[in-house]
Amino acid sequence: MRIVIAEDSVLLRAGLIKLLETAGFEVPAATGDADGLLAAVEEHRPDAALVDVRMPPAFTDEGVRAALVIRRQWPEVALLLLSQYVEERYAADLLATNTSGVGYLLKDRVADVPTFLDALRRVAAGGTALDPEVVAQLLLRRQSDPLDRLTRREREVLGLMAEGRSNAGIAAALVVSESAVAKHINGIFSKLDLPDAEGDHRRVLAVLRFLGGGDA
Amino acid sequence: MASVSLLRRARGYVPWSAAPWRDTAFAASGVPLQFGAWAVLIAPWAIWEPVRAVPVLIALLAPVLVVAVLAHPLASAHRERCWAMLGLHVPPPEERPGRFRTEGYWRVLAYHLLAGPVLAFGAMAVIVAWAGGAALAGVGAYAWALPPLTAFQVAAFSMGGVALLLAAPWLAMAVRNMDARAVVVLLGPDRARELERRVEDLAEKRAGVVDAADIERRRIERDLHDGAQQRLVALAMNLGLARETLTGVPDDAMRVIVEAHEEAKEALAEMRDLIRGLHPAVLEDRGLDAALSGIAARVPLPVRLRVDVPRRASSTVEAVAYFVVSEALTNVVRHARASKVEIEVTRRGDVLSVSVADDGAGGADPSKGSGLTGLGRRVRSVDGTFRIVSPEGGPTTVTVELPCVL
Numbered sequence: 001m002r003i004v005i006a007e008d009s010v011l012l013r014a015g016l017i018k019l020l021e022t023a024g025f026e027v028p029a030a031t032g033d034a035d036g037l038l039a040a041v042e043e044h045r046p047d048a049a050l051v052d053v054r055m056p057p058a059f060t061d062e063g064v065r066a067a068l069v070i071r072r073q074w075p076e077v078a079l080l081l082l083s084q085y086v087e088e089r090y091a092a093d094l095l096a097t098n099t100s101g102v103g104y105l106l107k108d109r110v111a112d113v114p115t116f117l118d119a120l121r122r123v124a125a126g127g128t129a130l131d132p133e134v135v136a137q138l139l140l141r142r143q144s145d146p147l148d149r150l151t152r153r154e155r156e157v158l159g160l161m162a163e164g165r166s167n168a169g170i171a172a173a174l175v176v177s178e179s180a181v182a183k184h185i186n187g188i189f190s191k192l193d194l195p196d197a198e199g200d201h202r203r204v205l206a207v208l209r210f211l212g213g214g215d216a
Numbered sequence: 217m218a219s220v221s222l223l224r225r226a227r228g229y230v231p232w233s234a235a236p237w238r239d240t241a242f243a244a245s246g247v248p249l250q251f252g253a254w255a256v257l258i259a260p261w262a263i264w265e266p267v268r269a270v271p272v273l274i275a276l277l278a279p280v281l282v283v284a285v286l287a288h289p290l291a292s293a294h295r296e297r298c299w300a301m302l303g304l305h306v307p308p309p310e311e312r313p314g315r316f317r318t319e320g321y322w323r324v325l326a327y328h329l330l331a332g333p334v335l336a337f338g339a340m341a342v343i344v345a346w347a348g349g350a351a352l353a354g355v356g357a358y359a360w361a362l363p364p365l366t367a368f369q370v371a372a373f374s375m376g377g378v379a380l381l382l383a384a385p386w387l388a389m390a391v392r393n394m395d396a397r398a399v400v401v402l403l404g405p406d407r408a409r410e411l412e413r414r415v416e417d418l419a420e421k422r423a424g425v426v427d428a429a430d431i432e433r434r435r436i437e438r439d440l441h442d443g444a445q446q447r448l449v450a451l452a453m454n455l456g457l458a459r460e461t462l463t464g465v466p467d468d469a470m471r472v473i474v475e476a477h478e479e480a481k482e483a484l485a486e487m488r489d490l491i492r493g494l495h496p497a498v499l500e501d502r503g504l505d506a507a508l509s510g511i512a513a514r515v516p517l518p519v520r521l522r523v524d525v526p527r528r529a530s531s532t533v534e535a536v537a538y539f540v541v542s543e544a545l546t547n548v549v550r551h552a553r554a555s556k557v558e559i560e561v562t563r564r565g566d567v568l569s570v571s572v573a574d575d576g577a578g579g580a581d582p583s584k585g586s587g588l589t590g591l592g593r594r595v596r597s598v599d600g601t602f603r604i605v606s607p608e609g610g611p612t613t614v615t616v617e618l619p620c621v622l
Binding site for chain 2: 009011012014015016018019022054059060061084085086087088089106107108110111112113114116133136137139140
């Protein structure tokens with residue numbers, strides 16, 4: 001799998017290249033700014049781009065803006081954003097067009113190598129990976145809508161779904177059985193009024209409702 | 217006690233000590249200057265008696281002009297006199313353009329035309345007291361030259377003279393005091409205006425200091441982020457990589473690697489919290505709403521957050537508001553035993569108000585030196601108001617109002 005990296009810290013960039021190559025990824029390009037990133041994506045058409053949000057020259061949200069450009073021009077390229085802090089509106093910006101192949105993690109998470117690689121693979125495969133902190137912020141915002149009807153457990157499950165985890169992953173995270181997870185998910189579907197018509201898509205719809213406030 | 221100190225002071229004012237002579241010299245030195253303004257005004261009439269309208273007008277107006285021009289030099293002569301003879305430094309009122317119409321100018325004229333002459337008469341009274349006292353006290357010495365006096369009369373005059381001589385120092389002191397006071401009040405800077413100016417000056421300086429502290433906080437945040445934090449992420453990542461990929465490592469060595477990895481991750485988390493407390497980048501980039509939802513999401517309680525800030529406040533005020541919420545939430549989590557928290561941040565006009573309410577046990581007391589003290593101090597540094605209502609048994613509400621215009 002081919003992945004380009006945009007990260008302005010040289011040390012971290014070198015570390016990420018080593019990490020990815022050790023894990024069997026191919027890194028055709030690694031740059032330190034948004035322009036370099038766009039050029040690299042155009043040239044190499046990677047499977048995924050690993051993007052730092054804060055990059056030169058202004059060190060604000062260059063990474064997010066570059067990611068939105070990539071989303072528009074090369075929608076097949078999966079995106080995993082890394083940030084010093086997580087802001088759910090960055091996530092909302094990214095998820096507004098398309099929820100597949102997008103991830104947004106706190107930078108520290110790269111230290112947890114297996115989890116990080118897992119998230120990267122999930123994103124590259126068209127899944128999502130949201131940082132638990134983003135999810136917590138989203139929960140905070142969505143408290144006054146139909147999601148209020150969810151129980152605490154159901155909301156936890158929905159949060160983990162939004163992070164991009166499978167039923168097995170959710171079961172492991174909450175230390176419950178997989179069938180209990182399935183039961184909670186069904187509860188979520190019925191409370192969010194998502195009838196069983198389109199199979200697995202309900203999962204995405206539930207997450208979208210959770211992220212976007214219901215109009216997805 | 218009062219009488220003793222009065223006596224002591226009286227002893228310091230006997231005619232043969234230095235102070236009365238200095239006072240007398242000072243009072244007397246003012247006389248020519250103090251009559252100056254009136255002398256100019258009256259002068260034309262003493263040497264010339266115009267009868268027709270135009271010359272009368274000239275005789276009236278010309279001296280006024282002269283006085284107007286002389287007023288400031290005369291005033292500085294008085295200030296010099298105070299400095300030279302009493303060591304009393306009276307700074308001139310603040311110089312402003314159009315100095316003839318300032319309020320300070322009217323005070324100068326009041327000195328020259330009203331206070332000055334009165335003081336001059338006082339000074340002459342002092343001289344008369346000295347001279348007359350001396351003349352009367354010594355009347356016995358030249359009684360032969362006078363019309364015949366009885367012995368009783370000579371004694372009475374002498375006694376009166378001595379009394380005058382003893383009174384003269386006090387009179388001199390009184391005149392010196394009044395003169396010095398008049399110079400300070402009328403020829404010095406206006407106290408009220410001076411204070412006003414100082415308050416403005418201090419407010420400006422304080423705002424500068426507060427801003428500087430805030431800028432410093434942001435600089436430290438950026439340095440940590442660009443330096444130490446990145447290194448730590450790289451370190452933790454490398455340790456994580458080692459942990460995942462090294463095979464055939466002795467168990468002990470692997471345990472060390474695992475421990476180092478866990479510690480590096482903890483250090484990262486700590487550094488993130490530290491940076492969050494300093495001045496989070498998200499506050500600068502995206503404002504209070506985003507920054508506050510970040511900390512509110514980390515509170516292990518249900519939080520309701522409402523931020524209604526149509527216009528962003530200055531970064532210093534935002535930093536204080538952020539600090540208030542962050543500190544209040546820390547307190548809630550640590551001490552309040554609350555089941556929920558409500559945070560409200562609104563801006564009405566130029567006032568940013570922040571309230572953090574919990575339904576916990578209450579009894580929070582800023583005087584007990586908790587984080588609340590620092591919170592109050594930080595709020596006051598931008599002229600904000602800080603209120604806490606926290607009866608024993610709860611609930612607790614912290615309310616802060618911050619002016620957005622300093």
